[in-house]
Amino acid sequence: MDWYLEQKFAQVKGLLKDKKLETLVxxxxxxxxxxxxxxxxxxxxxxxxxxxxxxxxxxxxxxxxLEGDGLAERWEEWQKEEIFRQEFNHTHHPNTNWIVDSSSHIPPDELSGPR
Structure with a gap:
């Protein structure tokens, strides 16, 4: 994920966490x-x-x-993984902010692949 998208992603997560939904609507x-x-x-x-x-x-x-089945469980699982990833990256790779995601130049439809 490129730097700009990563920052926007983090911003949306922060607004969601702080319950500032009006900013996102x-x-x-x-x-x-x-x-x-x-x-x-x-x-x-x-x-x-x-x-x-x-x-x-x-x-x-x-x-x-979207129909109300499984979101809470998936979200909770993702939150735990996200915390683990952040802690792991911070302790094992503290100076890797300069690394560029090799997929940042690929269009989103090609990244997601067939489902």
Whole structure:
């Protein structure tokens, strides 16, 4: 994931964590939305935009999550993995911010591969 996308990804995660959903929702909705539904949509979006295509959910899983089946479990699992990855990268690779993701030049549709 390139630096810009990584920063946006982190920004959205932070806003979600801080429950600042209004920052992420279209202003034209004028506050007419359900916070829980927006939170779930953002969680699904974050799961679908992980840097590794293998970690992204399949479309069939996305449909089930949007229908209310399995999102909480998948989100909790991803949160635990994300914390582990951050701790591992910080302790084992503290000076690797200069490394560029080799997939950053590949179009998203090619990264995700067939499902």
């Amino acid at each position: 279209d202003a034209d909705l004028q506050g007419i939305y359900t916070d829980d539904e927006v939170e779930q949509l953002i969680q699904v979006a974050l799961l679908c935009t992980q840097s590794s295509p293998m970690e992204r959910p399949k479309m069939s899983e996305v449909v089930r999550m």
